[in-house]
Amino acid sequence: MWKKAVDLFVTYMGSGILVAWFVISLVYLYLKERDSVKRIVFLYFPVIVLVLYFNPLFVKMVYGIIGEEIYYRFLWIMPMTLTISYTTVSICGRLKKGLQPFFAGLCTLLIVISGKLIYVNPFFSVAENEYHVPEAVVQICDAIAVEGREITAAFPMEMVQYVRQYDSTICMPHGREAILWDWGMDFPLLELLVQEEIDVEDLVYLTRDTENGGRFPCNYIIVREGTVLLGDLEKHGIVLFDTIEGYDVYFDTTFYIGY
Amino acid sequence: MIVWGSLILLFWLGILPVIVGSIFTGKGCINNNSIVYRFMSGNMLLWAVFQVICVPCVVKEKSFVLVVTGYVLVSLLLFAIGIFCGVKNPLRPERSRRPELGEKLAVTVFAILLLLQVVCAVVLTYADGDDAFYVAVSSITNSSNTMYMINPYSVGATELDVRHGLAPFPVWIAFLARVSGLHTTMVAHVIVAVYLILMSYGAFYLVGVQLFRDKKQMLPPFMVFVSLQVLFGDNSFRTPENFMLARSRQGKAAMGSIIIPMIVFLMLVILNQLKEARAVGIRTWIALAATVTAACLCTTLGTFLTCMMIGVMGICSLFVYKKWRTVGQMALCCIPAVCFALLYFVLG
Numbered sequence: 001m002w003k004k005a006v007d008l009f010v011t012y013m014g015s016g017i018l019v020a021w022f023v024i025s026l027v028y029l030y031l032k033e034r035d036s037v038k039r040i041v042f043l044y045f046p047v048i049v050l051v052l053y054f055n056p057l058f059v060k061m062v063y064g065i066i067g068e069e070i071y072y073r074f075l076w077i078m079p080m081t082l083t084i085s086y087t088t089v090s091i092c093g094r095l096k097k098g099l100q101p102f103f104a105g106l107c108t109l110l111i112v113i114s115g116k117l118i119y120v121n122p123f124f125s126v127a128e129n130e131y132h133v134p135e136a137v138v139q140i141c142d143a144i145a146v147e148g149r150e151i152t153a154a155f156p157m158e159m160v161q162y163v164r165q166y167d168s169t170i171c172m173p174h175g176r177e178a179i180l181w182d183w184g185m186d187f188p189l190l191e192l193l194v195q196e197e198i199d200v201e202d203l204v205y206l207t208r209d210t211e212n213g214g215r216f217p218c219n220y221i222i223v224r225e226g227t228v229l230l231g232d233l234e235k236h237g238i239v240l241f242d243t244i245e246g247y248d249v250y251f252d253t254t255f256y257i258g259y
Numbered sequence: 260m261i262v263w264g265s266l267i268l269l270f271w272l273g274i275l276p277v278i279v280g281s282i283f284t285g286k287g288c289i290n291n292n293s294i295v296y297r298f299m300s301g302n303m304l305l306w307a308v309f310q311v312i313c314v315p316c317v318v319k320e321k322s323f324v325l326v327v328t329g330y331v332l333v334s335l336l337l338f339a340i341g342i343f344c345g346v347k348n349p350l351r352p353e354r355s356r357r358p359e360l361g362e363k364l365a366v367t368v369f370a371i372l373l374l375l376q377v378v379c380a381v382v383l384t385y386a387d388g389d390d391a392f393y394v395a396v397s398s399i400t401n402s403s404n405t406m407y408m409i410n411p412y413s414v415g416a417t418e419l420d421v422r423h424g425l426a427p428f429p430v431w432i433a434f435l436a437r438v439s440g441l442h443t444t445m446v447a448h449v450i451v452a453v454y455l456i457l458m459s460y461g462a463f464y465l466v467g468v469q470l471f472r473d474k475k476q477m478l479p480p481f482m483v484f485v486s487l488q489v490l491f492g493d494n495s496f497r498t499p500e501n502f503m504l505a506r507s508r509q510g511k512a513a514m515g516s517i518i519i520p521m522i523v524f525l526m527l528v529i530l531n532q533l534k535e536a537r538a539v540g541i542r543t544w545i546a547l548a549a550t551v552t553a554a555c556l557c558t559t560l561g562t563f564l565t566c567m568m569i570g571v572m573g574i575c576s577l578f579v580y581k582k583w584r585t586v587g588q589m590a591l592c593c594i595p596a597v598c599f600a601l602l603y604f605v606l607g
Contacts, residue, residue, distance in 0.1 A: 014494025037530040038470070040575045041523060048571050066560060072497050073560055076515045077568050079523050081492070081500065082463070085484035086470055089477050100361070104480065108487060115491030118504050119379055123386045132384040132448035152414060161391035164411060166444050168399040175412025176391040 001063055002056045008072040009053065017114030022046075022080050025087035032090075042083045049078045133162040136245035141167040143242060144220050144249065146257060153220035154207055156193045156247075173207070173218060193223055200231025204238070207252065219257050221250040264439035268446075271334075271438060272454055276301035279337045281345035283542045289528060292351050293468070299461045300546045301341070303521060307552035307595070308333050309431050314555075314599070316406065317424040318606065323404045326430065327437055356475070365479030372486040373460060376504060380452045385505040390447075393429050393509050398443045400433035421606040425599055426559045428510030452507040455517065459503055460486070462520035469527040489516075510557035514564065518554045522565060525550060526572050529589070533580045544588055552595040559603055562596040569593055 013019045029043045052058045053074055062071060088107050092100050118124075128135040137159050144153055145167055152171045155163055161176045178187035189206040192198055207218040221238065223229075225246045233239070233250060241251035280297030282304065290296035312329045316322075358366070395411035403409060407424040410417045423429075432451055436443035441450070463485045464478075471477040492500025499515030506512045525547045532539045551569070554561030573589040576582065 008497075011495050012497045014498075018494060036579050037527060037534050040530060040572060040579060041527060044575045045568075045572050048575070049567075062563075066563065070560065073511075073515075073564070074567075076499050077519055077564050079519070081485055081488045082466055082520065082523060085481055085488060088484050089471075089481045092480065093474065093477055107484065111484070111487045111491050115488065116493040117491055118489075118493040118501060119383065121385070121493055121501075121505065123505070124383050125386070127382055127384040127448075130449060131442060131444040133444060150414075161386075161388055164413075165390055165394040165398055165447075168395060168402050168409075168411075171414035173413065175410070175414075176388060177412045180388070 001068070002054070002059055004068055005054065005059045005071060008068075009075070012072045012075055014116070015114050017110070018080075021084055021110065021114065025084050028087050028091065029083075038086070042079065042086060046078045046080075046083060049075070131166055133166050134159065134245075136247055137162045137166055139244045140222060140247060140249060141170055143244060144251075145169060149257070151219045151257060152217065153222060154189055154193060154218045155222045156224060157190060159222070159247075160190075193221075195227070197228040197230055198223065200229050200233050200236070203229075203233070204236045208254075217252075217255055219252055219255050221252070222247050223250070224248070260440060264441040267439045268435060268441070268450060271435060272450075273298075275334060275338055276305060278341035278345060279304055279334075281341045281348060282337070283546050284344060284348040285540075285542065288540055288542055290465075290468070292353055293465075294350060295461050295464050297350075299458065299465060299521060300549070302458060303546060303549045303553045304337065305334060306431070306556050307549040308337070309434070310427070310552050310556040310599075313406075313427045313430055314425055314602070317419070317427055317430070318421075318602070320406075320408065320419060323400050323406055323430065323433065323437075326406070327434055330434060331438070359476060362476050362479050365483050369479060369482045369486055372483065372490065376456055376486075376490065377453055380456055380504070380507060381449055384448065387506050387509075389506065389509060392423075394432075394444060394447045396423070396429040397432040397436065397447055400430050401436045401443045406430055421603065422559060425603050425606075426510055426556060426561065428513065428557050431556065432508065447508040455507045455513055456503065458513075459489075459516040459520070462517050462524060465524040466520055466527065469524060469531065472531075511560075514554060514557040514561050518550060518557055518561060518565065519568070521550050522547075522554075522568050526569070529585070530572070530576055530580075533576060533582055533585055539585065539588070544592055547589070548592040548595060551592055552599075555596055555599040559599070562600040562603070566593045566596050 026043060026046065029039065033039050033043065059071070062074065092103050092107075095103055129138055131138060141163060144151065150169050150171050152173060153163075154173050157179060160172065160174065160179060163170055163172060164175070174187045174190045178190050192202055192206060203221065207221055220241065225243055225248050227248065237254040238250050238252045241249045243249070277294060277297045278301065280299070280301030283300040284290075284297065309330055312333065313326050316326045392411050396407065399409050399411055400406055406427065407420040408416055432447050433443060435451065436446040439446065460482070464482065467478045467481045467485075471481065489500045489503060492498050495501070499519070502509070502512040503516035525543065528543055529539050529547070547569070551565045554565045569589050569592065573586045577586050
């Protein structure tokens with residue numbers, strides 16, 4: 001448990017430079033800061049937070065309440081950014097006027113080196129529309145939605161997390177919980193939809209037969225364009241509805257949809 | 260539609276908080292002339308009110324319409340009180356000193372960095388799986404008028420989700436979408452994202468003002484360094500800086516980068532008044548209690564984090580200033596968090 005807390009701390013802090021800078025800030029405040037208020041907020045408080053964070057008894061108690069996954073959020077209350085910024089500016093203010101721009105430049109460089117620019121994070125991308133969900137999701141949802149009714153559609157994995165953000169009247173037989181916890185085990189349809197070749201009989205079975213494996217009857221089935229379907233879908237009453245933004249949208253004509 | 264909706268949101272997110280924030284001004288209050296202080300404290304009170312109205316409705320499985328109606332009525336009442344207080348304590352332009360060249364430069368750099376972050380919040384998107392829950396909850400709430408009763412991930416009704424239902428930040432987003440008529444997803448991903456970033460810097464600014472009361476020329480460089488650390492704060496996906504810029508529509512982000520700096524700011528105000536042997540005004544205590552309650556809106560963990568912050572700083576102040584009464588008052592401000600925490604354990 002304690003080791004996990006240490007691991008969380010290490011991954012939370014990233015490069016050691018930031019930790020070093022923070023520790024130097026605390027030492028500086030201990031030696032130079034005379035204002036008791038600032039000492040409480042930026043020296044005593046962070047030190048106590050750190051002591052508590054690494055205290056095995058505290059770890060055990062808090063783990064019991066909030067769980068180990070989010071224990072790192074306890075570190076949020078330690079005002080690292082504010083402490084480092086305050087210390088940097090305080091030191092800068094004590095220097096001679098001529099040295100201040102150099103010191104400020106050096107500290108800026110240190111921030112750039114010790115941290116990571118957030119916008120180069122690979123999870124960032126240019127938004128495709130004002131909703132910040134993939135345009136394919138928007139267009140498919142707009143095409144299949146029925147006003148005043150809920151419909152069910154099976155989407156491939158990459159679209160699952162966006163569909164109900166955009167349109168909550170579109171239900172799915174599998175949602176993000178399938179990706180999070182039970183990938184490929186209790187959600188065979190999700191696994192099937194990302195295959196390059198899909199057996200039509202399996203697809204029909206998993207999107208219709210709710211008593212024997214399928215979770216919910218699906219009005220629509222969305223697969224990536226170019227997916228090879230092994231068999232004849234039309235024989236089962238499932239027809240190609242449209243091809244939208246690189247996805248084939250199939251419509252199951254055997255279910256009432258409320259038109 | 261978008262123009263009309265934007266004007267409505269300008270009222271709810273811009274004008275209303277500033278007017279309501281006037282309640283926290285008056286004799287004995289600091290920051291009377293700061294529009295940022297009024298904006299931030301007004302927001303804290305409005306979030307607290309939303310929490311107090313929404314949670315009972317969630318627990319009792321009432322309609323979202325009831326929350327909207329109740330919150331609109333109470334907000335308008337606060338608006339009227341705020342106007343009354345604002346007339347008594349109007350914003351007066353302070354005598355500004357002539358800024359030095361370095362200060363001007365720092366203000367310009369900060370403005371550029373802030374603009375960059377706002378523009379990026381609009382034109383860039385961050386693929387975060389948690390949005391499949393939080394944004395979907397907002398979307399479902401707005402479209403179905405139910406709260407935490409429908410599985411946001413896939414389909415079907417579900418049991419009341421107490422853990423998330425006690426911190427109904429997504430319902431606040433649904434409220435904004437409902438009153439403005441704008442698409443919930445757009446409100447969450449664009450408008451709320453930008454708004455929370457601006458609020459974060461509002462909180463950082465207030466902290467800076469308290470830190471550099473006697474050296475105002477140090478405030479712009481302080482804001483620049485804070486901004487740089489936020490921009491380069493992606494040391495891991497767990498930092499509050501990452502949450503602030505990447506997941507800025509989630510309550511957790513608001514907790515890390517708005518509520519916590521606001522608690523720091525209010526504790527600086529209170530401790531400074533203790534140090535100077537001045538009485539802490541009732542409005543400051545109300546602002547602290549409101550911020551604690553607002554923390555509960557953002558995340559259930561807010562109950563624990565805010566109490567820890569106030570508790571540890573309070574005990575430190577006891578050793579330094581020996582003022583039992585003030586520590587008792589700090590403890591009273593934690594009562595809302597304790598109540599919501601108890602509710603969590605009782606219902607959970």
